Amino acid sequence: MGVRGARLILVEDEALLALDMQDMLEDMGCLVVGMAGRLDDALVLAETDFDLALLDMNLGGARIDPVAQRIAARGIPIIFVTGYGQRTLPPGIAAPVLDKPCSPDALRPLVGAILEARHAP
Amino acid sequence: MPHDSPELPDQLILQHIASATAVPMWASGADQQAIWFNKPWTDFVGRPLAQELGSGWAENVQPDDRESCVAQYATHFGTREAFSLEFRLRRHDGAYCWFRNLGVPMRSPEGAFSGYVNTCIDITEQKRSLAALRETEDRMRLMSESAPVMLWMSDAMGKCVHLNRRLREFWGLSSDALPDYDWRGNIHPDDVNQVDAAVQKALASRSGLTIQMRLRDHRGEYRFIRTDAQAHYAPSGDFLGLIGVNIDMTEEARANQALRRSEERFARFMHHLPGLAWIKDDAGRYIFANEAAFRAFGSSQEQLIGRTDDDIFPRETAQQFRENDARAHKDAGGARVVEALWQSDGLLHHSIVSKFAIPDPDGVLTGGVAIDVTDHHAAETRIAVLNEDLKNRLEEQEALLDALPVGVFIARDRECTEILSNKTGASMLALPEGSNVSKTGRNAGALPFKVYSGGQEFASHELPMQRCARLGTPIHGEEMEVVFTDGRTMTLHESVSPLFAGNGSVRGCVGVFVDITERKQTERQKNLFIDELNHRVKNTLAIVQSIASQTLRQTNEPKAFNSAFVGRLDALARAHSLLTTALWQGVDLADLVAVALSPFENFKGQVAVQGPSIVIRPNGAVTLALVLHELATNAAKYGALSTTSGKVAIAWIKEGGSISLHWSETGGPPVGEPARKGFGSRLIAASASQLGGTANVAYAQDGVKATLAFPLEGP
Numbered sequence: 001m002g003v004r005g006a007r008l009i010l011v012e013d014e015a016l017l018a019l020d021m022q023d024m025l026e027d028m029g030c031l032v033v034g035m036a037g038r039l040d041d042a043l044v045l046a047e048t049d050f051d052l053a054l055l056d057m058n059l060g061g062a063r064i065d066p067v068a069q070r071i072a073a074r075g076i077p078i079i080f081v082t083g084y085g086q087r088t089l090p091p092g093i094a095a096p097v098l099d100k101p102c103s104p105d106a107l108r109p110l111v112g113a114i115l116e117a118r119h120a121p
Numbered sequence: 122m123p124h125d126s127p128e129l130p131d132q133l134i135l136q137h138i139a140s141a142t143a144v145p146m147w148a149s150g151a152d153q154q155a156i157w158f159n160k161p162w163t164d165f166v167g168r169p170l171a172q173e174l175g176s177g178w179a180e181n182v183q184p185d186d187r188e189s190c191v192a193q194y195a196t197h198f199g200t201r202e203a204f205s206l207e208f209r210l211r212r213h214d215g216a217y218c219w220f221r222n223l224g225v226p227m228r229s230p231e232g233a234f235s236g237y238v239n240t241c242i243d244i245t246e247q248k249r250s251l252a253a254l255r256e257t258e259d260r261m262r263l264m265s266e267s268a269p270v271m272l273w274m275s276d277a278m279g280k281c282v283h284l285n286r287r288l289r290e291f292w293g294l295s296s297d298a299l300p301d302y303d304w305r306g307n308i309h310p311d312d313v314n315q316v317d318a319a320v321q322k323a324l325a326s327r328s329g330l331t332i333q334m335r336l337r338d339h340r341g342e343y344r345f346i347r348t349d350a351q352a353h354y355a356p357s358g359d360f361l362g363l364i365g366v367n368i369d370m371t372e373e374a375r376a377n378q379a380l381r382r383s384e385e386r387f388a389r390f391m392h393h394l395p396g397l398a399w400i401k402d403d404a405g406r407y408i409f410a411n412e413a414a415f416r417a418f419g420s421s422q423e424q425l426i427g428r429t430d431d432d433i434f435p436r437e438t439a440q441q442f443r444e445n446d447a448r449a450h451k452d453a454g455g456a457r458v459v460e461a462l463w464q465s466d467g468l469l470h471h472s473i474v475s476k477f478a479i480p481d482p483d484g485v486l487t488g489g490v491a492i493d494v495t496d497h498h499a500a501e502t503r504i505a506v507l508n509e510d511l512k513n514r515l516e517e518q519e520a521l522l523d524a525l526p527v528g529v530f531i532a533r534d535r536e537c538t539e540i541l542s543n544k545t546g547a548s549m550l551a552l553p554e555g556s557n558v559s560k561t562g563r564n565a566g567a568l569p570f571k572v573y574s575g576g577q578e579f580a581s582h583e584l585p586m587q588r589c590a591r592l593g594t595p596i597h598g599e600e601m602e603v604v605f606t607d608g609r610t611m612t613l614h615e616s617v618s619p620l621f622a623g624n625g626s627v628r629g630c631v632g633v634f635v636d637i638t639e640r641k642q643t644e645r646q647k648n649l650f651i652d653e654l655n656h657r658v659k660n661t662l663a664i665v666q667s668i669a670s671q672t673l674r675q676t677n678e679p680k681a682f683n684s685a686f687v688g689r690l691d692a693l694a695r696a697h698s699l700l701t702t703a704l705w706q707g708v709d710l711a712d713l714v715a716v717a718l719s720p721f722e723n724f725k726g727q728v729a730v731q732g733p734s735i736v737i738r739p740n741g742a743v744t745l746a747l748v749l750h751e752l753a754t755n756a757a758k759y760g761a762l763s764t765t766s767g768k769v770a771i772a773w774i775k776e777g778g779s780i781s782l783h784w785s786e787t788g789g790p791p792v793g794e795p796a797r798k799g800f801g802s803r804l805i806a807a808s809a810s811q812l813g814g815t816a817n818v819a820y821a822q823d824g825v826k827a828t829l830a831f832p833l834e835g836p
Contacts, residue, residue: 014660015744015807020667023674037811060740083659101663
């Protein structure tokens, strides 16, 4: 499967950034099926049906780790977004990291590659 | 002779003369027959003349003497020489008297022998005194013989006439050998001349003598003899010689010699004694002092002996000596004291003095022996000064230690079983002063803290001081965390240096611990701040980028873009200003509303704001400011604020743990649901999502109504 129609969730604690990211993803043809700005909301969202998660590594001072671990455990790919150079991944998880603010030019090929790889035969 | 006097025949005259003498006289013829007796004879014997004539006279002679008397008398007639004869003659009363009969021969003018004329001299008294003398001499001799000393007698020429038994025994003589005995041969050769001279002098001057000499006894051994002799006179006054007494002084001489040797030894000891020595009599007068004492006292023998301390020394010194003397007499063991004396070298000397009583027939003496300890004393004084100095320095250092704002810890053994600290150190560890703070000490378990490094608790023997003392190497600039049982934590920065004993082995260590908790917190805060700043800058740039891209999505007409973009950036900037003023610690919602609406001052009368004081966190505040900006901008463009009659009510209430913020427009132009969702309504929805709440925007007939509800504890 390609990018078009892919179901994504977005976890971002900055509302304006979340909106912009949503627009970018939707411009790429993806469907943003869930958005959360708080950890407990994100944990609920992690259990829903989606193909890729874009996770801010830090939610109002709390690490995203439990959410990322849950999603990784489900075998769903993750792209981390970090606001201030945080590079320490949650233990046991391998995933790409993008710096904020992220441009569509950086986001698009990464999302595409991941989604292509995920559903390759 | 006168011729006119009647002449008498010669014979008659002789008879008258013979009768006139008081001495008995008689005469005999050549035939030995008595022919004449004078009257004193016949008166003495009391017999008639007729009985005396012939040989009758011999009947008066004492029978014991008679035969020898008559025989001797007869023999003289053969020689016809003058003679002397002694015999006892019976007086008329029957008593016998001693007479010496002197016979003188009678001769005719022609020289023919015609007999003897005899004169009798009464020698009774003479005989008696002689006998008495002999008896005295016998007694003297007996006494001399039995006397327990050696006695001798010489004649006037010095010849030995008597040696008593003791003296004979001394020389081993029998009495027979006496006349030939040459005692001078027994004088020690070295003494002969002296003895001779003394004896000659005594004889010549007829006086006594006293000499000492060595005399050899019968065993050949020389003995010390003392001789005392006196001149000896006869009753007539004639000098008879010397009578002497010899006393054997050998034992005494030996005792004297021993005493002299003992005294010599004593004198030598005293002379070579490294200290002073003296003896005082019971009146405190010096009777002996050794040379060291003379020197120390600055006195000569003449100046010191016989004087008291008061005579020689200053008053205080003398008093000091006297009092110590008295102490020595009180205690049988004597007194041991330190006495001070200005000596002749001009210095004050201190001596350890032993004083003691010496019982003596003349009273109790006081002995003293002193050792000069001036140098020692000076050293002691110096040590005392040094000690005082040292004590002061220690006190200063202790005061300094206690005043130091850092903890100083000292361990005095390799295992650090006891670690003591200064005041700061104790209070740092919340312990009373003087506590043993060692984790390897006996009461380690009771210490109210644990020590960590890098999140791991230290094994007690690996603690900095323990490690330093064990390894003997200094530790510089390590940090450790102290966690107290009450949960408080403290960060310490430590430097520890080992202490070495004289033999080079480690005997402990000293540690300096500085509480850097505050510095650490400051550092952490600084790091947090830098992180936060970094985060915010990036976040702000991301927001600006989002605002730009969202604004661009609304319009690509430059003028409209510019107006909307600048308005939104301005709202963002005002929110930041407010947050900066509040040090990014959160802002009051009322202030946030006021700041967000500040560009719309013109509509002030149409806007009503109401709500309790509620603190909004920085992240939410920025979003809320942007939301309020969008709502106000829309109201001014299309809503209630686009007409003068329109009103906007902004109100919020607190319900349980949530805030409910209401934006309500009334009196504006009629509004309808927009064809597509605008930025404002999307932003409100996204805000709700960010804040963990819900949002609702309604396009009512009389104006827009927006509600945003979110939990109070939201981000």
